[in-house]
Amino acid sequence: MTETLPKPAMERSGRFARLWGSDIAWSYRRSPVTIVASIVVAILIVAAVFAPWITPQNPFNPAGLNLMDGFTPPMTANEFSGNFFVLGTDDQGRDMYSAILYGARISLFVGVMAVLFAAVLGVTLGLLAGYRGGWLDTVIMRIADVQLSFPAILIALMIFGIARGFIPPGSRDQMAVWVLIISIGLSDWVQYARTVRGATFVEMRKDYVQAARLIGVRPLKIMFRHVLPNVMGPVLVIATIGLALAIIAEATLSYLGVGVPVTSPSLGTLIRIGQDFLFSGEWWIILFPAVTLLALALSVNLLGDWLRDALNPKLR
Amino acid sequence: MSGRPLLEIKGLTRYFDVSKPFLDRLVERAPRQYLRAVHSLSATIGRGETFALVGESGCGKSTVARMVAGLIPPSGGTILFDGQNVAARRSGRADRELRRRFQMIFQDPYASLNPRWRVKDIIAEPIRAFDLVKSAHEADARVGELLTLVGLDPSDGAKYPHEFSGGQRQRIAIARALSNNPEFIICDEPTSALDVSVQAQILNLMRNLQDELGLTYLFISHDLAVVRHMATRIGVMYLGKLVEVSPAHELFAAARHPYTQMLLDAVPDVEMTGRNRAQVKGEVPNPINPPSGCSFHPRCPYAFERCPAEEPGMTSVARDHEAACHAVAEKRI
Amino acid sequence: MTEPLLQVRNLRVEFPTRHGTLVAVDDISFDIAKGEVLGVVGESGAGKSMTGSAIIGLIDPPGRIGGGEVLLEGRRIDNLPPSEMRKVRGRKIGMVFQDPLTSLNPLYTIGEQLIETIQTHMALSDSAARKRAIELLGEVGIPAPESRLNSYPHQYSGGMRQRVVIALALAADPALVIADEPTTALDVSVQAQIIALLKRTCAEHGAAVMLITHDMGVIAETADRVAVMYAGRIVEIGPVREVIKSARHPYTEGLMASIPSLSHEQDRLFQIDGSMPRLNAIPPGCAFHPRCPHVFARCREERPELVQSGASRAACWLHAGDRR
Numbered sequence: 003m004t005e006t007l008p009k010p011a012m013e014r015s016g017r018f019a020r021l022w023g024s025d026i027a028w029s030y031r032r033s034p035v036t037i038v039a040s041i042v043v044a045i046l047i048v049a050a051v052f053a054p055w056i057t058p059q060n061p062f063n064p065a066g067l068n069l070m071d072g073f074t075p076p077m078t079a080n081e082f083s084g085n086f087f088v089l090g091t092d093d094q095g096r097d098m099y100s101a102i103l104y105g106a107r108i109s110l111f112v113g114v115m116a117v118l119f120a121a122v123l124g125v126t127l128g129l130l131a132g133y134r135g136g137w138l139d140t141v142i143m144r145i146a147d148v149q150l151s152f153p154a155i156l157i158a159l160m161i162f163g164i165a166r167g168f169i170p171p172g173s174r175d176q177m178a179v180w181v182l183i184i185s186i187g188l189s190d191w192v193q194y195a196r197t198v199r200g201a202t203f204v205e206m207r208k209d210y211v212q213a214a215r216l217i218g219v220r221p222l223k224i225m226f227r228h229v230l231p232n233v234m235g236p237v238l239v240i241a242t243i244g245l246a247l248a249i250i251a252e253a254t255l256s257y258l259g260v261g262v263p264v265t266s267p268s269l270g271t272l273i274r275i276g277q278d279f280l281f282s283g284e285w286w287i288i289l290f291p292a293v294t295l296l297a298l299a300l301s302v303n304l305l306g307d308w309l310r311d312a313l314n315p316k317l318r
Numbered sequence: 319m320s321g322r323p324l325l326e327i328k329g330l331t332r333y334f335d336v337s338k339p340f341l342d343r344l345v346e347r348a349p350r351q352y353l354r355a356v357h358s359l360s361a362t363i364g365r366g367e368t369f370a371l372v373g374e375s376g377c378g379k380s381t382v383a384r385m386v387a388g389l390i391p392p393s394g395g396t397i398l399f400d401g402q403n404v405a406a407r408r409s410g411r412a413d414r415e416l417r418r419r420f421q422m423i424f425q426d427p428y429a430s431l432n433p434r435w436r437v438k439d440i441i442a443e444p445i446r447a448f449d450l451v452k453s454a455h456e457a458d459a460r461v462g463e464l465l466t467l468v469g470l471d472p473s474d475g476a477k478y479p480h481e482f483s484g485g486q487r488q489r490i491a492i493a494r495a496l497s498n499n500p501e502f503i504i505c506d507e508p509t510s511a512l513d514v515s516v517q518a519q520i521l522n523l524m525r526n527l528q529d530e531l532g533l534t535y536l537f538i539s540h541d542l543a544v545v546r547h548m549a550t551r552i553g554v555m556y557l558g559k560l561v562e563v564s565p566a567h568e569l570f571a572a573a574r575h576p577y578t579q580m581l582l583d584a585v586p587d588v589e590m591t592g593r594n595r596a597q598v599k600g601e602v603p604n605p606i607n608p609p610s611g612c613s614f615h616p617r618c619p620y621a622f623e624r625c626p627a628e629e630p631g632m633t634s635v636a637r638d639h640e641a642a643c644h645a646v647a648e649k650r651i
Numbered sequence: 652m653t654e655p656l657l658q659v660r661n662l663r664v665e666f667p668t669r670h671g672t673l674v675a676v677d678d679i680s681f682d683i684a685k686g687e688v689l690g691v692v693g694e695s696g697a698g699k700s701m702t703g704s705a706i707i708g709l710i711d712p713p714g715r716i717g718g719g720e721v722l723l724e725g726r727r728i729d730n731l732p733p734s735e736m737r738k739v740r741g742r743k744i745g746m747v748f749q750d751p752l753t754s755l756n757p758l759y760t761i762g763e764q765l766i767e768t769i770q771t772h773m774a775l776s777d778s779a780a781r782k783r784a785i786e787l788l789g790e791v792g793i794p795a796p797e798s799r800l801n802s803y804p805h806q807y808s809g810g811m812r813q814r815v816v817i818a819l820a821l822a823a824d825p826a827l828v829i830a831d832e833p834t835t836a837l838d839v840s841v842q843a844q845i846i847a848l849l850k851r852t853c854a855e856h857g858a859a860v861m862l863i864t865h866d867m868g869v870i871a872e873t874a875d876r877v878a879v880m881y882a883g884r885i886v887e888i889g890p891v892r893e894v895i896k897s898a899r900h901p902y903t904e905g906l907m908a909s910i911p912s913l914s915h916e917q918d919r920l921f922q923i924d925g926s927m928p929r930l931n932a933i934p935p936g937c938a939f940h941p942r943c944p945h946v947f948a949r950c951r952e953e954r955p956e957l958v959q960s961g962a963s964r965a966a967c968w969l970h971a972g973d974r975r
Contacts, residue, residue: 028669160340209430210440213491216387217447217498231434374838483926484695513694513865513927518909518920525919540839547911547920567916584843585870585913590895593914601810601841 029312039304046298050107057100062266064094071095073279074284077117090286092275101272108268111296113249118188121241121249124194129225129233131195132202143199146192146310150229154247155254158185162260175263182261186251193240201233235313243306246299253295269295322401324502324534325363325386328608329395332356332381336606355381357558358395363551365501368528368535370549370566372542373582374602376506378558379538386536388421399502416529418448425507427487431479441465444498464493468523471490485516490521502534509544512608521547542585546570550636557605557613558634564639574641576618576651612644613643620645653684654725656826656859657706658785661719662729663696664705666930668713673930675701677883683827688850688860690874692867694906696927697880699863703829706861707744724826742772745820745858747849749832751812754819755804761815761955762800763820770888772823787818790852792844810841817849821856828853831863846873857871867910871895879903882928882938889963899965902939902975937968945969 021027030036043116049056059066072251074080078092131139149157165181166174205211206229214224253270255261262268267275269291276288337343337350344381353562356378371379384390386397388404397404402416417436421444424430438461444450447621451457452579453588458471462472468489479487508524509517521544527533539545545552551568554575562575573579583595600617603609609616615625645651664676693699706721708731718801721729728739728969740746748754765784769775775783781800785879788796791814797915804812813833820828830849834842849872850873853860864872870877878888879900884974887900908921925942928934934941940950949968960970 159537209424209426212384213422213424213430214443215389216417216422217444218414219443219447224486226448232432297587323765333876374840375870483929485926514867515694515906515909515923516926518911518922519924521911542839543909543911543913547917570913580840581915583713583842586843586846586866588868588871588895588910589912589914590871591914593720595843601808602838615709 026312030308033308035304036308039301039308042297043305046106046294046301047110049103053100053103053107057097057103059097059100060307061096061101061104064265068095071097073284075284078176078292081084083202089290090284092272092284092287093127093279098272098290101267102291105267105269105272105291106143106294106298108179108262108266109249109270109295112179112186112252112262112268113245115183116186116190116248116252117241117244120190120244121194121237123187124191125198125233125237125271127191128195128198129202129229132199133206133221133225133229139199142195146195149189149192154189155251156253157189158251158258159258161185161188162255176267178262182252182255184230185255186248189251190244190248193244194237197236197240198233201236202229204231205232239313240308242309246302246306249295249302250299256284320354323362324365324396324400325361325369325536327359327361327382327386327395328398330356330359330382330385330392330397331394332378332385333393335342351606354558354608355605356385356392359555359560360395361553361559361560361563363534363536366528366535366547367424367530367550368537370545370552371555372539372545372552372586373555374540374581376557376602377555378604378605379540379555380506382555383422383504383536383538387419387420387504396605400578414448418498419500419503421498421500422504422506423488423491423495423508426511427484427513428479429489430491431487431494433479434476436475437465437477437479437482440479440490441475441494441497444494448498450498458530460497464497465490465618466497467496467527468493469519483516483521484512488512488516488520489523492520492527496527496531500533502536504536504538506538507540508537510541512538513550516639519543524548540648543572554618557602559613560642562639562641562643563632564636564641568636568639572633573637574639576620576645577614578641580617612642618645620651622650625647653685654792656685656687656724657683658722659702659706659719660722662702662705662721663713663716663718664701664710664718665715670931672717674717674933675883675930676705678719679880679883679885680719681878681888683861684825684861686854686857686859687876688853688862688874690870691861691863691880692865692870692877693880694865694927696882696930698883699865699880701883702880703831703861707740707746707829708733723848726898738772741768741825741837743825743827745823745825745828747813747816747820747828747830747833749835751809751816751836752779753802753811754816757804760801761807762802765800765815765819768819783822784818787822788815790821790855791815791818791848793818795894809837810844813841813845814836814848816840817845817852819854819969821858821957824856825858827859827861829861829863830866833862834866834869835864842869849873867895867907875951878894879906882933883930884938884955886939886967887963887965888957889965890963893962897961899960899970900939900965900967901943901945901963904942905942937966 026262068083071080072086072089072093072095074087077088079086087097091097102206127142131142140310149193162181162185169177209226211224214228252261256268256270257274261270261273264271271287272291276291279287332355333352335350336353338348359382364386371382373379386391386404391405397422398418398565441461441464442457445457445460451460461475464473465474470486470489471482482490509520512520528535537548546566552564552566552569553560554562554577556577569578573582587593611626611628612630615621618625630644630647634640634643635646660680661678662676663674664680666673666675677814679702691699691702697894705716716729720727723743730780731739762784765787769780769783784800788799793799793811793814807815830898834845837845846869864870868894874891876889877891877894879894881902887894887898894903895907898907905921905923908924911920923942925933928938936952937955940946942951955966955968957964957966958970
């Protein structure tokens, strides 16, 4: 069929109205799963960001913890101190509710930063490879191929190990978060690079790029002002799904004990700690962080899936 | 026409490397393969005229357009724009000064406008690239002027390309092409993606603009009727070579090259004049491996022993009218 | 009068969207007689391809037939179940599309595809089907058909592929061939060959042709009658010579006048200002009225139906006074 259906004109004007009337907003409103997922993500993000104001204690401050509070089950008062904990406490007397929100904070921070790092790196390399082509393209894509043949977590472990060798022991704990971000980011850029490279090839053939070349617009400017906005759709999708993966990767690394230190636990660290008490009856120490991680990763992933379908004109 | 021509093309040649990747070639012991897109093409375009290149798809006419525009470098030959070599390296300033003087209109108005840019930014891009205005306000005024010139409303500048029909988009593309006050515009099939009634609008607009602004056009098209309407001179291309160059009216009255005659015969008779049409034979051969001698000889009704053996050169057949054909040169036809 | 081969009655094709229902083909009726070539011409968005797809039951969802009926040899085919419709396609109606590659499977040889089509619709033995395939290829001008039978589609040139598609369309001796822009993807010099071939072979097989195209030249050379479509409606239908030489509808008139001429020079082309309306903004009354040079009050309010005017029928209030 050659006849295409034109986009109907918007009756309402104004920025918000246009957004509300857009195809994306429409497909959002029609998907209850997406609405639930986005609410879960929003609640978790808000709770993590405002954790210091909505939690009873700072779980990262060892001085504020009372060992006497240890192993309090959820929804009960501690038998010695009489303190009440909604989600119970761990062996150190850490309030699980506070620990989870602070942990989610770290998980989200690491996830978002790792995705940003991977996306900026991958998009830039992908644009360069696609725009320049030739040997530069070959080099970048071969590196990407090599990296793809290793599991991402192995690469992160390797980078993590190398980085630790360079950082003086005294500042290791402070640097751990940044090392995590770089490790996860470096293990994840390939996807962005490949996608952007392919999309760049397609865009480069289009005459709007030629029209810009004709009047002598510089290659960098063409890449970032012309091509980049047109390849951002798939990048956004990968980034969303990548966020879920990065959060899980952080949890995995922390679970393996190479992530953030126990003194400032992320969700992954909390799960590792909780694992020790799984068979001694203190189930809440592992269950609540795990459920939070699951909810976060699943919801972000569902958002990514929706975004992919919403941006795909063929499925609309 | 005074002095030297605006554009002079001499021996222009372009090969494309269509070889398989290096490793495949190594394994299969295959040689490199080249596609001959344009072969030793010479032409001149005078100021204020419309020179049209016609031919079927794959004849190299778009490659010529892109080489003239400086978008792809020639493999051989020179393109002189007002005496300056388009492909030569020169300083940034001189390069900008040269580029300011020509522009291009592309075939597909859906691909030639960046979908993420507002129309006013699209049209203003060349204005900014060549620093033709001092302020944003002045740029806006100029964009409004250009939109009016091509028959759109200045308020359309705030919209995005997808809000326009194909014909309106081509008007936007024309406004962009005019924004840096060029003297010369390369038009690569500017109406072949448009409907007939819209095509008429765009062709009329282009002729009006030519009259008003004194533009020179290099007009690429496969449609002989469109070319007849637009061109002052016409070059017919076949498999990368010019086979006939003639003033427009003469080509339609007295085409000499058998290929040109065949092309003319292939146009359906929409006016139902009962024009007698010869049935055309065969299809365009593969340009990777073109026929020897005159590339048209396998399809030519007048081919004789000289044709496959020897490549014909241009012979003058009338004033300003040349054809590359042995049969014509020997006065067989 | 004998019964027409194909009767289209008040056909309506619509696309439900979230902004309301778009009507791509709006209440159109026409007939095709046995062995006749009907040209359907119009610009992009006029609904001509959609009409063809509706007849063969191949409208892409969410599009659907919203009303009217299609009768082939007196039998309704628009409400047939998909399995029945599949039998009608190929056996009764052959199809030729713009891009030959969409009709040919790249994984099978030309021979396999032809023989399969022949055997699906006709009870023939393998050797008889093979013989017929060779005949068909020869008929559509494929040189050395016996050896070319074992080639794959990519080994054929564009023009040769379209010849094979025509052979496929005619494989089961259908009564009607629907050709949707059969030459648009081809080179100028090949277009004429394919059109001539289509016309000749269909005439030899006694098949009627519905030729959908945007190219008036192709219509002029091929069709017996022509229907001109605009914004989902037929605005004029009649004998091809009549429509081309003395158009009744201002749109047809403008369309003909805006084609650059090969035989004489014009200073400026005739132009119809504006463009075809989008489906969501079809003007009330006559859809052409905003672009029409002869517009008057009635055009803006009332939608004209086709009325007899000379040998043609046109949907225009200018001809409302003509005899029905």
